[in-house]
Amino acid sequence: MNEFAITIDGLEKYYGSFKALHGVDLKAKRGEILGFLGPNGAGKTTTIRCMLDLIHPQGGTISVLGLNPQAEPEAIKARVGYLPGELHLDENMTAQQIFRYFNRLRGNRSNWDYIEELSDRLKLELKTPIKNFSHGNKQKVGVVQALMHRPELVLLDEPTGGLDPLMQQEVLRMLAEAQDNGVTVFFSSHIISEVQAVADRVAVIREGKIVEVAETASLLHRSMRQVRIRFQQPTKAEELFKLPGVELIAKDDDLGVLLQVEGDMDALIKTLAKYPVNDFETERTSLEEIFLAYYEGEEDK
Amino acid sequence: MFTVIRYSLRSSRGAIIGWGIGLAALAIMMGSFFDMMVGSNEMMDVMNAYAVTMPEFAEIFNFSAMNTPIGWLDVEYFSFVPLIIGLFATGAGASLLARDEEGGTLDLILAHPVSRTTLFWGRFLTTTLVTIILLLISWASLLLSMTWSENFTIPALDLLLPFTSLFAILMFFMTLALLLSMLLPARRIANMLAAMLLVASFFITLMSGVVDQLERAADFSPLTYLETATAIEDGLNLTWFGVFIAIDLVLALISWQMFQRRDVRVGGEGTWRFLKRNLRVAGEGG
Numbered sequence: 001m002n003e004f005a006i007t008i009d010g011l012e013k014y015y016g017s018f019k020a021l022h023g024v025d026l027k028a029k030r031g032e033i034l035g036f037l038g039p040n041g042a043g044k045t046t047t048i049r050c051m052l053d054l055i056h057p058q059g060g061t062i063s064v065l066g067l068n069p070q071a072e073p074e075a076i077k078a079r080v081g082y083l084p085g086e087l088h089l090d091e092n093m094t095a096q097q098i099f100r101y102f103n104r105l106r107g108n109r110s111n112w113d114y115i116e117e118l119s120d121r122l123k124l125e126l127k128t129p130i131k132n133f134s135h136g137n138k139q140k141v142g143v144v145q146a147l148m149h150r151p152e153l154v155l156l157d158e159p160t161g162g163l164d165p166l167m168q169q170e171v172l173r174m175l176a177e178a179q180d181n182g183v184t185v186f187f188s189s190h191i192i193s194e195v196q197a198v199a200d201r202v203a204v205i206r207e208g209k210i211v212e213v214a215e216t217a218s219l220l221h222r223s224m225r226q227v228r229i230r231f232q233q234p235t236k237a238e239e240l241f242k243l244p245g246v247e248l249i250a251k252d253d254d255l256g257v258l259l260q261v262e263g264d265m266d267a268l269i270k271t272l273a274k275y276p277v278n279d280f281e282t283e284r285t286s287l288e289e290i291f292l293a294y295y296e297g298e299e300d301k
Numbered sequence: 302m303f304t305v306i307r308y309s310l311r312s313s314r315g316a317i318i319g320w321g322i323g324l325a326a327l328a329i330m331m332g333s334f335f336d337m338m339v340g341s342n343e344m345m346d347v348m349n350a351y352a353v354t355m356p357e358f359a360e361i362f363n364f365s366a367m368n369t370p371i372g373w374l375d376v377e378y379f380s381f382v383p384l385i386i387g388l389f390a391t392g393a394g395a396s397l398l399a400r401d402e403e404g405g406t407l408d409l410i411l412a413h414p415v416s417r418t419t420l421f422w423g424r425f426l427t428t429t430l431v432t433i434i435l436l437l438i439s440w441a442s443l444l445l446s447m448t449w450s451e452n453f454t455i456p457a458l459d460l461l462l463p464f465t466s467l468f469a470i471l472m473f474f475m476t477l478a479l480l481l482s483m484l485l486p487a488r489r490i491a492n493m494l495a496a497m498l499l500v501a502s503f504f505i506t507l508m509s510g511v512v513d514q515l516e517r518a519a520d521f522s523p524l525t526y527l528e529t530a531t532a533i534e535d536g537l538n539l540t541w542f543g544v545f546i547a548i549d550l551v552l553a554l555i556s557w558q559m560f561q562r563r564d565v566r567v568g569g570e571g572t573w574r575f576l577k578r579n580l581r582v583a584g585e586g587g
Contacts, residue, residue: 045567052412055564078414086567088405090312104304105413145409 002066005030005153005184006051012059013046013208020046022208023060028186028201033179035199035216036188043208044188045085048155052082065153078106081146085157085188087138091131095124095141102145110148118144121170135162143171147178154178156187160194172198227259229272230279237275243267305415305423306430313431320389320435325442327382332446332453335373339452357511370453371530374443374463379529380507383467386435387499390471393428394478395492402566403488411565421557425479432471436464455533462532469545470523474499476552483559499524 006028013021021043028034038044049055051064053073062069064076089098103110119126122140130138139162146154159175160168175185176198189195195202195216202219204212212219226249231237234254241248245262252258261268265282272280338344348367366372398421401407411417440461447453478495485491502522509519519525526541 049408049565049567054408054411056562074414074416077412080412082409082412084405084408084412084567086405087409089409090406092312101304101308102413104307105410105415107414142409 002063003029004063005065006034006186007063008047008051008060009062010060011047011050011057011062013043013050013055013057020208021050021057021060024205024208024210026203026210026213028184030184031179031182032200033175033185033187033198035195035202036186036205037190037192037195037202038188038205039190042205044205045157046208047205048082048085048157048186048188051155052077052080078109079152081149081151081154083142083146083154083156083159085161087142089130089138089141092129094127094129095119095133095144096126098130098141099126099145099148103148106149110150114150115144115148118147118174121174122167136164136167139163140167143174147174150181151183153184153186156185158189158191159187160189160191168194225261225265226283227261227265227268228256228279228281228283229259229277230256232276232278235275237272240268240271243271302419302423305420306427309424309427310430313427316389316393317431317434320386321438324382324386324435324439327385328378328439328442329446331374331378331443332450334377335370335453336450338373339368366530370455371533373453374455374533375530378443379463379467379527382439383470383524383527384499384503386432386439386467386471387474387503388496389435390432390475391478391492391495391499393431394475395482395488395495397424397428397479397482398560399482399488399491405567407565408567417561418557421560425553425557428475429472432475433468436468436471440464459533462537463527463529465537466526466528466532466542469542469549470527472549473523473545473552476549476556480552480556480559483556483563 004027006026008024008026011021011024011026012019024043024047026047036044036047046055050057051062051069053069053076056070065079067076069076093101099110099115103112103115116126118124119140122143124137124140124144128137130141133141139160143156143159146156146159154175156175160171163171172194175187179185185198187195187199199216201213201215203210231254236254237257240246240257240259244267245264246268247260247262248257249260250258259268261282345368367376398407401410410420443455443460444457447455474495477498478491481491481494482488485494502524505515505518505522506524506527509515509522509525523545526545528538528541532538
């Protein structure tokens with residue numbers, strides 16, 4: 001069996017003369033949770049919709065669960081669960097009717113007890129017409145229909161959009177449980193904290209190009225730290241700023257400095273030992289700041 | 302396919318009930334009105350007076366034949382009912398897939414293991430079935446009106462023939478609207494264009510008998526080939542019926558191919574750029 005659930009090579013997609021994807025290269029390993037980060041309009045939804053043959057790319061290749069979406073779309077869709085970013089449901093149906101409809105489209109593969117279990121966990125009322133649902137409740141319907149047939153791969157476009165924090169946590173737990181059962185989870189988001197919470201790896205897309213793919217932990221580990229130092233007396237600690245990987249961000253007279261440190265802290269701490277220090281605070285950059293750094297870095301070009 | 306048809310029929314219930322009640326009421330009145338007309342000397346005098354004072358007008362509406370059940374049905378029913386059901390057909394054709402696409406629900410349906418071909422033909426068969434149901438409701442309602450009418454009588458199977466002819470023409474406008482919905486950026490534009498062609502066809506056919514300049518144009522007007530009284534009296538012209546069914550199928554096949562190659566929109570109406578791209582893709586043959 002192929003190690004990767006998703007393999008995308010050089011994917012290109014145009015909308016008229018606008019190039020939405022500029023040769024996307026991406027792989028998702030089987031059984032992992034891959035967070036797909038990017039600002040609005042970066043190409044997250046376009047990439048996902050190409051994987052399901054909802055739109056046709058002009059260049060590159062895609063393999064989903066070892067199959068080509070353009071050659072065998074139904075075979076892929078039978079094994080994939082999908083939650084669109086803009087979820088629209090038939091307003092005249094109830095959640096129960098929608099699940100029955102989708103279950104029939106899937107050849108009655110879902111276990112109704114499991115559908116009820118998922119719905120209960122999300123506190124979803126099955127017999128209320130969709131038109132009476134809030135945005136958050138509609139999103140719950142979307143989550144349940146994506147998971148109800150126990151797919152091998154789930155493609156989720158902003159899965160927690162519109163949900164309250166408790167339900168967001170529940171959905172993230174469901175994804176983690178799905179992963180425990182061997183499901184590959186590919187989900188796009190611009191809420192970085194949720195990606196940081198559950199994703200094994202993160203791919204960052206910007207203007208139709210993948211700018212980074214890394215393990216979430218390693219991305220955080222190699223990220224910058226901000227170090228705030230308060231001296232006991234005015235100190236000219238110029239040698240600190242000359243250390244490799246250290247950059248002065250701000251200086252408060254000669255009593256306090258704010259530094260940005262990349263990588264190892266060892267040299268900084270040893271050098272700092274020579275000085276009388278009153279306070280020392282360090283803070284690791286969040287995934288959000290890393291993401292913004294990619295974005296701003298590209299904008300500066 | 303069965304699931305697609307079943308759920309499409311379910312969502313067409315409102316259309317069947319709404320249109321069905323309207324069409325049934327219209328048809329049921331025919332028998333009573335016919336009895337009133339043939340029993341009224343004054344009415345017949347008015348008709349005769351029209352024939353003398355406004356011969357062109359009388360010819361358009363074929364007043365001279367109105368005192369027979371077939372003539373009455375031809376003038377008072379089939380002169381305008383094709384336009385009314387035609388508006389249903391254009392709306393249904395334009396909405397076949399574009400309504401769900403603009404509503405954003407098509408995206409999720411197509412993410413399930415149902416092929417575009419199954420969805421297209423499932424929906425197409427459902428709309429065809431709904432059209433047949435509405436025509437059968439009209440036919441049955443006319444038969445019902447004959448049960449209490451003293452004078453309005455036409456054999457049931459003979460009465461089915463004009464509806465058969467009408468079916469082929471309605472399918473033409475339905476498939477035309479469907480094709481336009483695949484080409485144009487918005488369902489309402491596709492519906493409007495197809496409906497405009499229907500109305501134009503109606504007036505061209507109606508007026509061509511008295512306006513010489515329209516005779517040539519009437520050859521290209523689909524409603525010219527609608528057989529009503531002639532179908533009952535002389536039988537259905539199977540050549541024209543077959544030609545229309547063939548045209549309907551060609552339009553449906555082109556629409557199906559366009560749907561196969563189409564980028565499904567996430568929701569909302571498209572833009573004219575969408576039209577350009579569709580035309581380019583169609584020109585490239587995929």
